[in-house]
Amino acid sequence: MGVHQYLNKALWSAIMIAMLTAASGCSSPQADPNKQTIPTDSDQWQEQLKPTFEQLSKSDQQLLSRYMLRMKLSEAYESGAMPRTTIEQALIQQREYERLHPNNPTGKKSPIVTSQAAATAQTYPVALLPVKTSDSDSLNQVKMQFMLSNHGNVAIQSFKGTLTMQDAKLAQGKNFNIPLTQFEPLVEPEQSGKIIIESSIEDINVMRAIRNTKDMTIEISKGTLVLADGQEIVFDQSMVK
Incomplete structure (x- = not known):
């Protein structure tokens, strides 16, 4: 095999390896939506949480929506002291709240x-x-x-x-x-x-x-x-x- 043929073959192999690596081996894992922190400023909820919100299951989306409404109707919202929490913690809190208040999930x-x-x-x-x-x-x-x-x-x-x-x-x-x-x-x-x-x-x-x-x-x-x-x-x- 000539030198040029050997170099062309080696170059082609390198290109194929790079393409396969880019396609399958270098993508970063998707972040866990439950670990996302909810902004303390509720005006930023829709903009900052929309991509994460769409990753949740339908039932968790509805549960999180009721948590957000309950927070907006709370004294914490009125005083500007919104709690800092993750989506996972918010869902746990809302499930427990609804267990205790099954007929009033938003606190209104x-x-x-x-x-x-x-x-x-x-x-x-x-x-x-x-x-x-x-x-x-x-x-x-x-x-x-x-x-x-x-x-x-x-x-x-x-x-x-x-x-x-x-x-x-x-x-x-x-x-x-x-x-x-x-x-x-x-x-x-x-x-x-x-x-x-x-x-x-x-x-x-x-x-x-x-x-x-x-x-x-x-x-x-x-x-x-x-x-x-x-x-x-x-x-x-x-x-x-």
Whole structure:
């Protein structure tokens, strides 16, 4: 065999070995999603956790979603002292919480269901996330953030209507008009979607109520939920108890 033939054969063998090594031997193992740390800033959850979230099983996705909603409705969220934990620890905590509170997996106070209309409202509860306003009790333009939960069997596609806030400090309920909100992604069963509006708060008592959400309730007083299968859930004033 000539020198050139020998060199060509050796070069070709080296290339083949390099290609096989790149294809099979050099890929790094995928990180365990359960070891991912949940950001203490909940506004970063969707952006930073989405790739990891998609690696979880469907049941763990729903469990983690309920944990996140429970954390957002907790005093820790309001005080800014969100706990640092891993997804694995969050799932363990949520399983134990749901074992102790099987009828209230997100920790939200719920009114007694006394009618079919109330049962429908209970299937799609709304919570107000804590609002940060200015220090002065004057006219304020604030960003209101609501969490719409889906305890039904079909994903929610959109909502348009009016939310009514009730509180012991208020002589009458405060209404918030919600323009057509398309949820991207859809609000799957046992998950929650965020509704964000800008609102002018003119009543000092309203401002005080939204700073302390413990005794305050939010309900859909009228409007329409459109589900992923085309079904429409219609609410009206008769559903407000």
